[in-house]
Structure formats: C-alpha cells, structure tokens
Amino acid sequence: MIFHIGFINMHYTLRQLEVFLAAAHTENITRAAEQLSMSQSAASSALKDLEQQFSIQLFDRIGKRLQINELGRALRPQAEALLDQAQALEQGFRRHDQVGELKIGATLTIGNYLAVDIMAEFISRHPAAKVALNVANTAAISQQVLNFDLDVGLIEGELHHPDLEVTKWREDELQIFCSPSHPLATKKNLSNADLLSAQWILREPGSGTRQAFDRALHDLLPDLNIRLELQHTEAIKRAVETGLGIGCLSKVSLQSALETKRLVALDAKSRDFKRFFYFILHRQKYRSEGILRWLELCRNS
Structure with a gap:
C-alpha cells in the first residue's frame, strides 16, 4: 500500500x-x-x-x-x-482512548524502588496496555532511548545530548550509610578525615548514583579508598551490612534497611548529596497517548 x-x-x-x-x-x-x-x-x-x-x-x-x-x-x-x-x-x-504498547527504561534505583509501583498503577488504569520495563544504568538507558528501543527513560544521572529532551521529574538525595558495628556508626558528623579513612562500596561509573556521589566528594576523589564497585544496590547494601566498608545510595533504596536498623545513616553535613530524577525522550519521538499518560502518572506519583 x-x-x-x-x-x-x-x-x-x-x-x-x-x-x-x-x-x-x-x-x-x-x-x-x-x-x-x-x-x-x-x-x-x-x-x-x-x-x-x-x-x-x-x-x-x-x-x-x-x-x-x-x-x-x-x-x-x-x-x-x-x-x-x-x-x-x-x-x-x-479505539480513541486505547493506550497500547509502552516501552519504559529506568535506572536501577528508580526501576527497583519506584517504577514497578507506577507501572502497576498504570496497568490498573489501562488494563489493555502492554508495558515493558527495562532496568539498567543511566548510560545504557540513554543509549536505548537514542536508538528508539525505549519510548521513555527515567534516569538518575545528569545528561546532555542534542537529540534528547531531558526534563526534571522529582528531587532525590543520597545517603551515606554503614553497618551498626562499624567504627563510624556513632559519629554525628563525618569529617574529611573520616571520609578518607573509610573503605567505600560504591555503584559503578556510568550510573547516576555514582555521578552524584563523585560530584559531592569531587575534591576528595583522588584519595578515596574505593574497595568495591558494584552494579546493584542490594549487593552494595549487603556488602556494607557485613562490614566490608561504607556506602552511599539513594535514600529511596535505604528506607527499609534504616527503619529495621540493619544499616545506620551517616551525616556529612558539609557535602551536598541532593540531586534530581529525570525523564528523557528522543526529541523526534512522537508523544503518543500512552507516553503522555505515563508521564502524567509519574508526575502525580
């Protein structure tokens, strides 16, 4: 035809x-x-x-x-x-109001702790919709949006690309944490000396969490003792819980562990760990009804 x-x-x-x-x-x-x-x-x-x-x-x-x-x-x-x-x-x-198929990408913190609940609510509102969720780090999600493999990306990292429309979604904050038995667990406020003496268990380069951490501790980075770099938040929490070092992840991912006192929150008041979560779409991606409704639900969640 x-x-x-x-x-x-x-x-x-x-x-x-x-x-x-x-x-x-x-x-x-x-x-x-x-x-x-x-x-x-x-x-x-x-x-x-x-x-x-x-x-x-x-x-x-x-x-x-x-x-x-x-x-x-x-x-x-x-x-x-x-x-x-x-x-x-x-x-x-x-059918004018049918949503159809939607391919969503989310970085690990968002995918594991926010996106699944949003997806469940979206499907309950649009039972005929087919929603696929892919979870990866910021670099991978952005590349898939650029390749039109994903309709929308929900990312943690700051990103600048001429073909991507990047929009702030919601504020987030990183949290340093350790096991209850760690020597720093009773410290009220971590000094630069404390930060430098600790062994760190961190997310891998290319992740939005690591980007925010590196920005917050930019002046200390060359001298930090990074013991492990892991791709999954649960693995980092487990490694910290067993006493291998201290970590730094989104507060969203730590809520349950802090409430049950399996992990202890640490303060470094001189450091700014605030950041944003973002929507990313290809600038030439057609904004279908499904995409518009997904973005609206995310904003209201």
Whole structure:
C-alpha cells in the first residue's frame, strides 16, 4: 500500500520503513525479517526497492552485516516518528482512548524502588496496555532511548545530548550509610578525615548514583579508598551490612534497611548529596497517548 498524505503521493510504504528500521536495529536483514514475521527475501526486496526508488544507500554492506551509514542515521529519527504516528492513527481508528504498547527504561534505583509501583498503577488504569520495563544504568538507558528501543527513560544521572529532551521529574538525595558495628556508626558528623579513612562500596561509573556521589566528594576523589564497585544496590547494601566498608545510595533504596536498623545513616553535613530524577525522550519521538499518560502518572506519583 502506498502511503498518502493529502494530495501528495509518497513513493514508499510503511512496510518499507519498518524493514529499514528493523535492519538498523538488528544490523542483519534475516533477523530484521524474523522480527517483522516476513520472509528474508521479502524484507531484502523491500529495503532494496526503498533505496532504488530514491537512488540512495542507507546501509554499508559488510558481509551479511548491515551497518547504517550517515544518511541512514539522519533519516532514522524521522522514520521512527512517522511510524509511531501511523500506529497511533490506527489505534485511534480502532479505539480513541486505547493506550497500547509502552516501552519504559529506568535506572536501577528508580526501576527497583519506584517504577514497578507506577507501572502497576498504570496497568490498573489501562488494563489493555502492554508495558515493558527495562532496568539498567543511566548510560545504557540513554543509549536505548537514542536508538528508539525505549519510548521513555527515567534516569538518575545528569545528561546532555542534542537529540534528547531531558526534563526534571522529582528531587532525590543520597545517603551515606554503614553497618551498626562499624567504627563510624556513632559519629554525628563525618569529617574529611573520616571520609578518607573509610573503605567505600560504591555503584559503578556510568550510573547516576555514582555521578552524584563523585560530584559531592569531587575534591576528595583522588584519595578515596574505593574497595568495591558494584552494579546493584542490594549487593552494595549487603556488602556494607557485613562490614566490608561504607556506602552511599539513594535514600529511596535505604528506607527499609534504616527503619529495621540493619544499616545506620551517616551525616556529612558539609557535602551536598541532593540531586534530581529525570525523564528523557528522543526529541523526534512522537508523544503518543500512552507516553503522555505515563508521564502524567509519574508526575502525580
């Protein structure tokens, strides 16, 4: 089917755009065809026809691998946005208030302690919605939003990228903590000497939590004794609980452990551990009804 807008005859099909985008994602025409439930020859022909119709090349062919080239990268966001709008239009024809599919990415603190509850509330309000949640660190989530693999990202780290729209969501604060038996557990306020003498169990570089920690202790970083860098908050809490060192995580992730006194909060009053959580979306991502409702629910949560 040829796609028409007004009186303009568009000499490409939505299926050709789907093949183009699937090939850009998988870098292989066979896997792209499988993703779209079509034959390899049909997918290959669709991509070939698209390129021949406009005398262009969207990929560099390296054996069986398709590597998107500069032109392909430039056109990909527009193709993604057009397909998103086409899907929203079809959804509107079928049922105007149906939310449909939503792909959410969240960093570890948000994903483990906030996003699941929001997702449960979202599904209760929109039972027909299909919501997928991917949890990773800030660097990974931002890359997936850039690649259109995710509709929305909820991140902890500060981020600047010309293709991403970054919006403040809610305030958060990091908390230094230790086990009840740690020598620093009874200290009212940690001095620089205390911070330097401690062994630290921290999140890995690339995470929003680590970014906020590094900013708060920027002047001491070269001399800090970092014993372990772990990817998961629960692993860090467990390591600190067993006495391996002290940690620093979001207060959101520590609430239960502090209330049950398995861990002890420590103060370093001269340090600013405040930060924000953010929404990130690709600037050319179509804001579907599902995306708008998700963002509204997050803001009201």
